[in-house]
Amino acid sequence: MENKSETLRLFQSTPSKETTEVEEDASETQTSIGTWPPTVGSDMEFIVNCAFDGSSLGNKSFQYLWRNTIKWQFEFYKNSHNVGLRIHCNRRNKSRLWKCHVSIHRQILCPTPFRPPVDYKNYTFDADHPTEEFPNIASTLVLSEFAFHVIVKSVSGIPLKPTIDFSKPMENVLDACLLIEGKKVYVGKSHLAMFSPFFRSLFFSEFLERSLEEIPITGEDVKHEEFIQFLSFLYPFNASIDSSNVDFLLKYSDRFDVPFLMEKCEKWLISREEEEDKAHLMLLAERFHLSTLQNHCLMSLKTSDEIQKLSKSKDYVELSDSSKTALFNRMLEIMNEMSNTEAREREKDEESTYSEDSEPQRLKSSVWRARWLGVGNGGISDFSDEEEEEEENDEVIVVD
Template sequence: HRISADPIRRRSMSSPPAKRARDGSYVPPVEDNCIRFVVQRPKEVTFAGMRSPEKMIAGFPWTLSACHRIDPEQGKCFGVFLRCEMAKSSAIWFCNTTFELRIVNQTNPARDVKREMSYRFSCTSSGGYGTPNWVEFSKVMDPAEGYFKDEVLVVEARITVESDHGSAFRSRFNIDFDNPSEISDMILKIEEKQVYVSKQFLAAQSSYFRSLFFRDFKESRESIITLEDVKWEAFTALLKVLYRTAQLSDMNVESIISLADRFDIKTIVDEVELFLMSNEKVAPEKKLRIADEYRLMTLKGSAVDHYDVLHKIDYLVQSVEFPLLSKELTDVLFKKYVKLTKELAAKKNGTA
């Protein structure tokens, strides 16, 4: 493929304006230099902690960890650590970084808990850097405080890399699938357009393409193969995510999971599941339907747990996604609705 380097831009920590969700709650924006971790079931956070999916910022892969520590004076505390996962791809590297850790207040942005820090992440430093005994656990878990809402906590880090070493390992590339190159050896014809790909690369990622290219099929002996019922734009978007030149987004995630499932690209299916579990822009009812349709069991469990009060299930039933759910899942939701109704009636009668 034709490849051209795309210089990595350093990002500042400035933020676009905050937005409000339909229910009036605060929805903080996610900038390119911000990694957000939606901590599911924070009551289960352990000393070892829970870790977010990776996000590339300024050419480095980052994760956030949420954990608890016992402070002699404050007792059980909630902590957050930022980690640079560069060791997976480079033996010699460092980055001097300024970052702002934040516990998001989901009802009032003015009450976000913030701390700005500087640290030199490198191949000689182990673990992450952050705030082990930051806030009393009881405070962040108190719904009245606004941090714990809908069974989740939200933590963020806004990252600026001031200087670094090891950029040769992190160059971003633009790949041109419209033209042949020395490493393309197959043409896929999609919507009358030609897409130049590597058979070896696609076969390594997909059992579908492995069979198509290397089994004893008529197509395996051809230099041009037509893919039917595929949109060119969606397929090239899938290739860019597969080649790590683009990221999943709330705009492309559904078309990509559809193709990844069809062509049996398990790495992308797993990435989509992690992305949806930590993404707030995708509506809960849409997450539930995608998890149900594509058998994403971890996401499905998390999505079902979201419906823990009657009005959420009522909203789901009125949504366009509900008729698309499987009977098995609607039965689970119906039983949950009945249980919640009985619990509410018992509370009203003073017998709970």
């Protein structure tokens, strides 16, 4: 079984022994070392390599990691001239309905390589006993490095995320083998065919590839690790789209014809529109024919300055003439909207200059407007200064 490992490096001072539960929660966010999927099989397995200088270690230090839905906490503490370790499993869960059975093997790597026989000890974590303690794992006087090999044998009362190892066949489940960058990737024919017309044709049409035991997926743009992530969205892994994978997920969704994932990526990009470079979003919309995303980008541009800023982006030069025309038309719309708004404001200002009891003045203004618009003579009239003076001298008769 393949192992996953992570190194915890503790060279900085850490919270004192009097750290409260609230402070530990805050530390949890700051010192989290990340998450990764567990290895496949009935067991979950991982190796934690710990390296630190005991002299700089504070009274207490927490390191956190997640395995599937189980939260592990590694608490290092000073004990005279030695360093101790407490391993906490799911300790915030006070329910008495969960249990986690594990085997743990410890190996010292530095300063003196000590390789005892592979001897795993079994432990059971639950609400009554969520912690196992190893009081003297290293000295505070020297640089120390050691490894803990943890195998989760069984779990009850904690719902685990489903996991699949695409590197191994699974009878009646993973029944087709793809070759990507020379590496075997096992997939389910019927499952992929349900989401992708491309795979439906590949596996169930009369193509030559249908009869091959190993079907090569060619192209420099298809990477093994990216393809595995792509598959995780086609299986119920609750995988999440983020800025690190959205570009290649769009690429694979387009190449392998997976409409639902394409739509999911488009919605994620729209939700992040305020934080992403609009020129890059316009480029993605153009490449993958995402009309909703392009329309959202265009309508989110409210000023000509925003469009000018977009035009200075490095991705703008890669846009097609069609997309640039759409941006130009949007700028014209913005300018027309501004012009209409200014005209309405001027009209309101003019109307506000006339008082309610100045009816003769309003009538005079109406006459002037009618002449300017050419009412009665079929065209726009030009007024000379003399005509304006004569009009001002005209007596306006008000009929009660």
